[in-house]
Amino acid sequence: MLTPMYSTQVSQHVRASRPAVYQALLDADAIVKWRVPAGMSSHVHEFDAREGGAFRISLTYDAPGDAGKSTPHTDTYQGHFLKLVPNEQVVEVFEFETADPALRGTMTMTTTLTDADGGTDVLVVHEGIPDGVPAVDNETGTRMALANLAQLVEGLRGSPG
Numbered sequence: 001m002l003t004p005m006y007s008t009q010v011s012q013h014v015r016a017s018r019p020a021v022y023q024a025l026l027d028a029d030a031i032v033k034w035r036v037p038a039g040m041s042s043h044v045h046e047f048d049a050r051e052g053g054a055f056r057i058s059l060t061y062d063a064p065g066d067a068g069k070s071t072p073h074t075d076t077y078q079g080h081f082l083k084l085v086p087n088e089q090v091v092e093v094f095e096f097e098t099a100d101p102a103l104r105g106t107m108t109m110t111t112t113l114t115d116a117d118g119g120t121d122v123l124v125v126h127e128g129i130p131d132g133v134p135a136v137d138n139e140t141g142t143r144m145a146l147a148n149l150a151q152l153v154e155g156l157r158g159s160p161g
Contacts, residue, residue, distance in 0.1 A: 005105055007127045008138050012146035015119040016153035018087040024153050025090045025111055031057070034148035037141040039063060046078075054080045055094070069133075070097045079106075088113055102132025122146055 014021055024030040028047035036042035036059055045056040056078040061068060070076040079094025090111045096103050108127045113120050124142050129135070 005107075005128045005130055006135060007125065008129065008135055008142070009123060009125045010139055010142040010146060011121060011123045012143070012150055013116060013119060013121055014146075014150040014153055016150075016156070018113045018115060018120045020153045020156060021113055021120045021122060021149070022087045022090070024149060026084070030152060034152045035145045036148065037144040039066070045076075049081065049084075051081055051084050054078070055092075069100065069103050082108070096130075100132060103130050105130040122149065 024034060026049035028044045028049075031047065032042045032044055035057070039062050040059045041062065043058045043060070045058065047053075047055045047057075049055075056076065058070070058074050058076040059068075060074045064073065066073060068074040076097045077094045078097060079092055081090065082093045083089065083091035092109045092111075093106055094109070095106050098104060105128055107129055110125045110127070112123045112125075114123070115121075124146065126138060126142070129138055
């Protein structure tokens with residue numbers, strides 16, 4: 001039986017150039033720092049940043065009572081880069097490693113970068129999210145990650161002026 005699915009979109013303005021933001025989308029060391037919601041830590045198992053390249057990432061809850069999708073305290077997902085348009089777009093296809101049918105299914109995450117107000121607008125569209133993942137959790141996690149991304153890349157460029 002197929003699990004019904006839905007989509008979300010979240011955007012963030014970043015005071016950094018598209019090339020700086022794009023680099024952070026494809027750098028495993030940067031991913032560990034920014035693509036993790038508050039209250040979790042990240043581990044990159046595999047990360048081959050090229051079209052067709054695979055990745056596998058685990059997010060572990062800091063609080064022992066929080067339930068993970070893959071193991072009691074961890075969400076692990078794996079996938080590949082479907083499309084890379086330098087300094088413009090990253091399309092990733094991935095799925096959670098889980099036995100729970102409500103959390104299964106292939107998702108697509110498209111991150112699009114556009115110039116705006118002296119920086120970059122980052123738009124993340126998730127498609128095919130399993131209904132077992134609450135939309136509010138997906139949107140909140142994405143907002144937290146994009147805030148981390150902004151902090152990381154804005155810090156790299158130094159002070160304005």
